[in-house]
Amino acid sequence: MFFHGNYQVTRHICPRNCYDACPMLAYTRGGKIEYITGDTSDGASARLCSKRENILSTVYHPRRILYPQKQHGRGSGNWQQISWEEAIDTIAQKILSLKARYNSMLPLCLNKYSGNFGLLHFAVEGMFNGLGATTQTIGTPCFSSGLDAQRLDFGDNITCDIRQLRESRLIILWGVNPAWTSIHTMPMIYAAKERGAKIVVIDPVYTETARKADYYFELRPGGDTALAVLLLQKLAQDNRLSYNSHQVTGADELLAAVKKSPADRLLDAAGMSAKAVAFLADLLAQNHPAHIWCGYGLQRHVQSGLTIRLIDALAMLTGNIGVPGGGVNFADTRLVDTLPFKFMLERPDTRFVDINNFAHSLKTLHNPPIKFLWIAGRNILRQDAGLTELHKLWSQLECVVVADKFMTHSAQMADIFLPVTTEFESLDIIGSYFIHRLGINEPAIPPRGEAKSDIDIARLLTNRLNELAPGTSTFPAHLSDEELITAEFTPEICEMLHIKKWQDLYQGPARFRPPAPLWQDGKFTTADGKFHCCQLPDKFCQLLPNKKYPFHLLTPHAQQHINSQSHPLLPNLPEYPQVSIHPSAGQKLHLQDKHPAILWNDEGSVTVTVNFREDLAPDIIMSIQGASIYGGLNKLYKGLSTDLGTLATGALGTAFYDVFVNIRPKG
Ligand SMILES: Nc1nc2c(c(=O)[nH]1)N[C@H]1C(S)=C(S)[C@@H](COP(=O)(O)OP(=O)(O)OC[C@H]3O[C@@H](n4cnc5c(=O)[nH]c(N)nc54)[C@H](O)[C@@H]3O)O[C@H]1N2
Ligand SMILES: Nc1nc2c(c(=O)[nH]1)N[C@H]1C(S)=C(S)[C@@H](COP(=O)(O)OP(=O)(O)OC[C@H]3O[C@@H](n4cnc5c(=O)[nH]c(N)nc54)[C@H](O)[C@@H]3O)O[C@H]1N2
Ligand SMILES: [Mo]
Secondary structure (H helix, E strand, C coil): CCCEEEEEEEEEEEECCCCCCCCEEEEEEECEEEEECCCCCCCCCCCCCCCCCHHHHHHHHHCCCCEEEEECCCCCCEEEEEEEEHHHHHHHHHHHHHHHCCCCCCCCEEEEECEEEEEEEHHHHHHHCCCCCCEEEEECCCHHHHHHHHHHHHHHCCCHHHHHHHHCCEEEEEEEHHHHHHHHHHHHHHHHHHCCCEEEECCCCCCHHCCCEEECCCCCCCCHHHHHHHHHHHHHHHHCCCHHHHHEEEHHHHHHHHCCCHHHHHHHCCCCCCHHHHHHHHHHHCCCCCEEEEECCCCCCCCCHHHHHHHHHHHHHHCCCCCCCEEEEEECCCHHCCCCHHHCCCCCCCCCHHHHHHHHHHHHHCCCCCCEEEEEEEHHHHHHCCHHHHHHHHHCCCCEEEEECCCCHHHHHHHHEECCCCCCCCCEECCCCCCCEEEEEEECCCCCCCCCCCHHHHHHHHHHHHHHHCCCCCCCCCCCCHHHHHHHHHHHHHHHHHCHHHHHHHHEEEEECCCCCCCCCCCCCCCCCEECCCCCCCCCCCCCCCCCCCCEEECCCCCCCCCCECCCHHHCCCCCEEEEEEEHHHHHHCCCCCEEEEEECEEEEEEEEEEECCCCCCCCCEECCCCCCCCCCCHHHCCCCCCHHHHHCCCCCCCCCCCCEEEEEEE
């Protein structure tokens, strides 16, 4: 903390599930935060994303819930404000009665994810683990199959220091839209461009990032597998591949299969012309080093693990691995893998259920069934797939607790609401899964109303349970935030971050500096130390629109809000979710611009508002994810799994972008 004129200035890191983990400074005067700016102390750009306004309004919004509540009748809206004592006591009694009935804590289930990735928020897992074997979600909706792909190929999920992009001659942004979802990376891309690098975007949608690129390649959703094979094929045919064969296994087999693949079928699968592929192959061959950034959008398809493995191979076999400015960035889990998370009290007997298939677990687990659900940092009744089934199964839950800041759709179906603090009201440590940054959230103001941090809630519940039935929980509720953080900063972590102690973060965020560039010595962290080329299956598993459902539904992430968070706080919200469609496709179906329509498939139907958009392919319908506050587009999602994911995250990923729909005017 420091002072600037009349302002107290505190350091923060945005704790949302985002590439950037934006460093921020909060300016507080007279006990009120007046504004937020970017914190440039670690070299980050001063920009904050357009969620900034929302970040402050989440603190002061009149709809924020500041007191514990109890609902009489789920979904009734008949909420009554209660004291923390009553809230915690009700929950504790329920836990103990379930334990007595089932002689087990397995009926208790935790579903937690995106809300806040802060270190101390993992106290919620710690609170559950302190009770014994419980049920908890595992996996992630974001990036599982890509993580596994890179683990299989390189041995590890790591990204280069993003600042190395400045050395690139070619940057391929493949299924990622950083102009919206990772704004701090854009200055590095612009810097490379100024130094002569060419910027390429590969995306079925002409995005904001595509607008800023030199070349945009449109392809069919899920056509990337075919495109990667086509590029390998062309470069191999033209003898333009270059790699050290001692560093690679499986290259000969892969290339033999690639050469045999029929190009016409691949072009059809990619939805691209031979000319476009040849142009892209030329760009790759002529511009060295090339950096490929594989986004999470690219990998929300059923065979995306294979796709990313082929892209890794493309980078390796074109000599772009181990050189400054080269590489394939996807995600970096080193911080998470190195922090010990001591207070999480991990245990081998947890009953894990797939976070991407929660309804299925509710339905199929009987011994014992899930009876109690604790939701923290999630809005599952908006963001998950399989919503119709989830709604149907909800009544089997005897108690639903939601810890949140707002009355989300999930909270509306809860029994108890626990109000949580924002990142401006409690201490925490936040790390990024992409940009190598770790920093501190220091409290700028005391908790508003009676809001409490997730860790304080964990302490309260632990203490109450142990009062009622001594020995129920082993969670270290007596340790302070500072003591818990101190135990996490092992010498290994401090060395990695080039700091002496965590308190150094009060001076600004730290970055860990990986050797530049990655894999320079040609040694990989796979079992045999080599890069592993994937093998090509005989047939691709690419899902395409069909006669009944002729549109591929894409729901990329938004510019102005993150997932379902803060969206309800935006001004002038439309009545229905907005979907974009090409006017020619719309007119064929008698749709009218700006008019309501019904979007449907076998899973359900949703009322939407049509927006004609000229630059969209005629078989794509696009809607921004998380924005469907009224309709809930995720009703249309079955929740197909991706091909990889269990290695890194314990569950397969989910193919959020392999959903097919039809549309008709609203009658
Ligand atoms: N502002 C903002 N930032 C965010 C988020 C947010 O909601 N808002 N969400 C955060 C989270 S949780 C995540 S997971 C990340 C996601 O951020 P990104 O990695 O950028 O992922 P998406 O927005 O899902 O998709 C990126 C692009 O992939 C394209 N795409 C879809 N299918 C395909 C395909 O088959 N092939 C190719 N080549 N491209 C395809 C989409 O059209 C989209 O433009 O962003 C994080 N950052
Ligand atoms: N159709 C479609 N669906 C998708 C996606 C898609 O691309 N298309 N993307 C998927 C992806 S990648 C993701 S990551 C998920 C995201 O979906 P979720 O994991 O459900 O995350 P959010 O929608 O961000 O909701 C997080 C909630 O946490 C609350 N919160 C914020 N801070 C805190 C805190 O400190 N403590 C607690 N207890 N709560 C807090 C917020 O107010 C918010 O209600 O959605 C998935 N769903
Ligand atoms: Mo995500």
